[in-house]
Amino acid sequence: MKIEKVFVIGSGTMGNGIAHTFAQFGYKTTMMDISEDALKKALSTIEKNLDRQVKKGSLSEEVKQATLANITTANDYANIAEADLVIEAATENKELKFKIFQEVDKLVKPEAILATNTSTISITEIAAKTTRANQFIGMHFMNPVPMMKLVEIIRGLATTDETYNLINETAIQLGKIPVLANDYPGFIANRILMPFINEAIFALMEGVGSVEGIDQVAKLGFAHPMGPLTLADLIGLDTVLAILEVLHNDIGDPPAPLASDGRLDHVPVLPDLPFKDLMDRPFIAFRAFQLERVRYRHVLIPCSS
Numbered sequence: 001m002k003i004e005k006v007f008v009i010g011s012g013t014m015g016n017g018i019a020h021t022f023a024q025f026g027y028k029t030t031m032m033d034i035s036e037d038a039l040k041k042a043l044s045t046i047e048k049n050l051d052r053q054v055k056k057g058s059l060s061e062e063v064k065q066a067t068l069a070n071i072t073t074a075n076d077y078a079n080i081a082e083a084d085l086v087i088e089a090a091t092e093n094k095e096l097k098f099k100i101f102q103e104v105d106k107l108v109k110p111e112a113i114l115a116t117n118t119s120t121i122s123i124t125e126i127a128a129k130t131t132r133a134n135q136f137i138g139m140h141f142m143n144p145v146p147m148m149k150l151v152e153i154i155r156g157l158a159t160t161d162e163t164y165n166l167i168n169e170t171a172i173q174l175g176k177i178p179v180l181a182n183d184y185p186g187f188i189a190n191r192i193l194m195p196f197i198n199e200a201i202f203a204l205m206e207g208v209g210s211v212e213g214i215d216q217v218a219k220l221g222f223a224h225p226m227g228p229l230t231l232a233d234l235i236g237l238d239t240v241l242a243i244l245e246v247l248h249n250d251i252g253d254p255p256a257p258l259a260s261d262g263r264l265d266h267v268p269v270l271p272d273l274p275f276k277d278l279m280d281r282p283f284i285a286f287r288a289f290q291l292e293r294v295r296y297r298h299v300l301i302p303c304s305s
């Protein structure tokens, strides 16, 4: 089968990057979201990112226009039956993904391939909710999708060689470098990255260093392009939490240092606060530090205890 039409479910951080990339490489792409606002924002993000590529000289104005012409938006599944490949990039929530694929499975054509961009949820488990587990696969793009070369390809237990080969070849056609991972929690990327981010947050909470200090150590000491706290903000703290919860439940990583501090369970959750808002503070005073520590305990650490 040849993949020509792609249907992307979810137009957030990843969905718009995935739609952008497929459209740039000539695929007719539908970007679907239940939120009209998200779709509007996604289109404007794609346009801004294309402009940046043109400015840098990595894309011509003609390709930019062709890319935009290849993208249509939708707030339902009306034209999903035309799709050769469906990629789901909706919120990282197991029950939501189960529900989406149960519905999609009934609407797509028999030969369509179903893929999920999940960061960590079992491919085999999601595939089992459909009638075509053999045509189901994980296609885990990295953020920001148009820039990042890696695509992790995750085979579920029932994924056929035919499905794997087609998706592997498709990733190459998108200018990406696919790496095969087995279906374990977090696959390869998040199995390694998330404990690193988690530990950086603990280091902040315990006052080992400031936000800036921790990020500088990773940049200057490990030659990372950005620090773990900046990266956590880029991924989105809600997504980071969802991934950590799966890792905690499925692998049983040792509890975080603060997990045994019962007092923290009774303190209300503080409003959202990305790490970048703490950047200017050379050192976090103890009282403020206590508050942030509570906030991140609640936001980022699985609270099973």
Ligand SMILES: NC(=O)c1ccc[n+]([C@@H]2O[C@H](COP(=O)([O-])OP(=O)(O)OC[C@H]3O[C@@H](n4cnc5c(N)ncnc54)[C@H](O)[C@@H]3O)[C@@H](O)[C@H]2O)c1
Binding pocket: 009, 010, 011, 012, 013, 014, 015, 032, 033, 034, 035, 038, 088, 089, 090, 091, 092, 093, 096, 100, 117, 118, 119, 120, 140, 141, 142, 143, 234, 235, 236, 239
């Ligand atoms: N953020 C990252 O860096 C990153 C990297 C790799 C993979 N992922 C994975 O990609 C997926 C999406 O993550 P994100 O960061 O783009 O999330 P996001 O919150 O930015 O976007 C999710 C989008 O899904 C939409 N959505 C929710 N329910 C839907 C439904 N039923 N149908 C259609 N759309 C629906 C929301 O309106 C939202 O626009 C998650 O599975 C996540 O784990 C994220």
